Amino acid sequence: MMPEVSISSGTSATARDAFLFGKYEMGRLLGCGAFAKVYHARSVSTGQSVAIKVISKAKIAGSAMSSHVKREISIMHRLRHPNIVKIYEVLATKTKIYVVMEFVKGGELFSKISKGGRFGEDLARKYFRQLISALEFCHSRGVYHRDLKPENILIDENGDLKMTDFGLSALSDEQIRSDGLLHTLCGTPAYVAPEILNKKGYDGARADVWSCGVVLFVLTAGYLPFHDHNLMTMYKKIYRGEYRSPKWMSSDLKRFLSRLLDTNSKTRITVDEILRDPWLMKGGVDDESSEFRPEDGFSPEFEYCPTECPLNAFDIISMSSGLDLSGLFGNSAGHVERVVSCESPERIVGKVREAVESTKSEYNLISTRSEWGMEIEGQKGKFMLEVEIHRLTDTLAVVDVKRKTGDISHYQSLWKEKIMPKLTVTAEAPPVAAAADCDQD
Template sequence: MSAAKVKRVVGKYELGRTIGEGTFAKVKFARDSQTGDPVAIKILDREKVLKHKMSEQIRREIATMKRIKHPHVVRLYEVMGSKTKIYIVLEYVTGGELFDRIVHHGRMMEDEARKYFQQLINAVDYCHSRGVYHRDLKPENLLLDSGGNLKVSDFGLSAISQQQVQGDGLLHTTCGTPNYVAPEVLNDLGYDGATADVWSCGVILFVLLAGYLPFDDSNLMNLYNKISVAEFTCPPWMSFSMRKFITRILDPNPMTRITIPEILEDEWFKVDYKPPVFDDEDDTSLDDVDAVFQDAEEHHVTEKREKPTAMNAFDLINMSKGLNLGSLFDTDQLDPLEMLVCTCRLRGSLPHNA
C-alpha cells in the first residue's frame, strides 16, 4: 500500500487542500473529525494582522458573522487561535461565486434573477434587523451552495448599528467597491447603512438582468459623477415593470429611494416569493472571539501533524469482529473445519503452519 499522507489537525478539524488564498489569509477545506461534516477554515497569520493593524477589522467581521444565522448567509461556527495563527471556521459552500455564474453564462432571465434577488433581499433584511450593514455587496461576495441558493459572504467592511455614534446617527466611513457604492457614500456627508445596502442590491440586480454594470467608466471621477446622478440606461429586453423597479432602487436620493419593506411589497418582487423558514433564536456567544483577540494562552489550540498508521487488508478484517467472511470462500470446496481455520488465520488467531 502507498505511504499514508501526514494529517494536519487543528482542534477537532482535519485540514485538507487549500481552496482560496489572499494577501492576509489562506482558506483550507477541512473536516470535523467528530461529525465528518465539511467546513472551510480561514487561516490568518497573527503577526501580519498585528503588523497591518487589522485586528479590529477582523474582530468586527468575526463578531458580525457570529450574530447572523440565516440560510442565505455563510455561517461562522467558531474561531480558534494559536500563538501564530487565527482560525475562523466557516460553512463550506461548494457552488462558487455568483460573479463566475455571470461571467460564464451571461445575463439571466427575469425569473432566475428574481430568485437570487429575493434571497439577497431576505438575507440583507435579516442582517439589518440585527443592526448589521454589509457595505460591500457585489456578485463576488455572493456564493452559491450545492442547491444553487445564494449565500452572502465577506463581512470585512460591515458596520453594526452601535458604530453610528456621531450626532447625526449616520455612518461616515467611505468604503465599498466603486461600481456598487451608493452616491451618498461618496459625498462624505454621512449615510444610512440600510439605504446604502439597498442601492448595492439594485446594482447587483441590474448586473444579473443586463450582464453588465449600470455605472462604469475607466476614469474614477467620471464614474462617481455617473453614480451621483444615477446616469444609466436599461437594455431593451427589460420589461417595463422591471425598469420601473430598478429605477426606484437606483434613486440617487436616499430619502426617496425604495426601502426593503417597500421592495417586499413590490409586484415584480413578490412573484413566486417564498421566504425561508429557519430557527431565529439568538444564542450567540462571543467568548471564543474574546479569547482569540485577547490572546488568552489557556485557550490556544495547537496544529498537530499526524501520520496515520498504514493498514493492510488483514488489519481491516481484524478491526471488524462481526465481519462475515463467507463470501471470501467457495463453500462447496471447503468443509466447515477448513473455513474455521482460514478465518482464524485471517484474523491472526492461528499460526500459518497450523
C-alpha cells in the same frame, strides 16, 4: 459595544498539518489574500465540509487589521440566517487564528455570470428575494454590509444564495455618529451609493439597497449599470444615476430598478417596500433553462481586467482629506494623494496658482498639462509636483496630487502647508481599517 469573541487556544497546530486540533482534516487551498489563506477542510467527527480562514497573528498585530478581524468575526456570530454564510467556531495557536465557516460548494455568483450570460428574470427574482431576506436580517441586527456585489454572494449546491464577506461591515452600536449616520468611505466603486462619496454621512441601510439594485441590474443585464475605465467618469455617472436598461428587461423590472437606483437616498425604496413590490411578488422560478441567456452575448464592460481589480475601498478611502494613504507606500516619490473639495475646478486652479506665487519663486508653475492639470517645479528642477483636478459633481471636485521627484519635506512644505490650506475640502472622514477582507499568510 462589540460582543466579546471567545477564541479556543491550542499549542502546536498549523494550517499545513494534516489535522487541525484533531478536529479538522485540512484540504486544498481555496484562496488567499494579504494576511490570510482559506482552505477546504473536513470535520473528523461528522465528515462535514467546512472552509477555514487561517490568519497570521504576526501580520495583523499592532495594526488596524487586528480590530478589523475581530469585528468581522463578531458580526458573523450575530448573523444566523439560511442565506448568510455561517461561522462555526474560532480556534487559535500562538501564531495563527482559524475561523471555521460554512463551506459553500457552488462558488461565487460572479463566476456564474462571467461564464457568458445573464439570468432570466424568474431566477434573478429568486436570488434577489434571498438577498433581500438576508439583508433585512442583517439590518435588524444592526449590521450594514457596505460591500454587496456578486463576488461576495455565494451559491450553494442546492442553488440557494449565501451572503458573505463582512470585512467592511458597520455595526450600528459602534459606528453610527450622533447625527444617526455612518461616515466611513468604503465599498467597491461600481456598487457604491452616490451619497457615500459626498462625505456628509449616509444611512447604511439605504446604501445597501443601492448596491442591491446594482447587483439586480448585473443579474438581469449581464453588465454593470455604471462603468467607465476612468474612475472619475464612473463616479459622475453614479451621482447622476446615468444608466441604460437593455431592451429585454420587462417594464416592471425597469420601474423597480429605477426605485432601487434612486440617487436621492431619502426617496429610494426601503427594504420593507422592496418586499411588497409587484416585481418581487410575482410567481415562482422557471426551469433551469431560464438560468442563462448566453445567446444575448456578454458585455465587455463587465469583464474585470487585472488593472481594475484593485479598485476597491482603498480608492474611495483615499479620497478622504482626513486619511493620507501615502504612508502605506513609504516616502518614495510617485505616491498620489487624493482629496475632495467643494469648490469648482476653476477656483482650485486659481488657488493653486496663488499658493505657488506666494513662495516668491521658490516653486514655479512650469506647464499646464490640461485645462485642470499643472506641473510645479522647485529646488532648481530637483522637485516636481503634478496636480490634476476632476469635476465630480456641480459642487464637488477631486484633486489628485503626485510627487514625481524630490524630497518628501518639500512636498509637505508646498502641498500640505501652502496649497492645501487654501482649498475648501469636505469634512474629514475618520481613519478606517484597510479594505482587504482576508490577508495573505
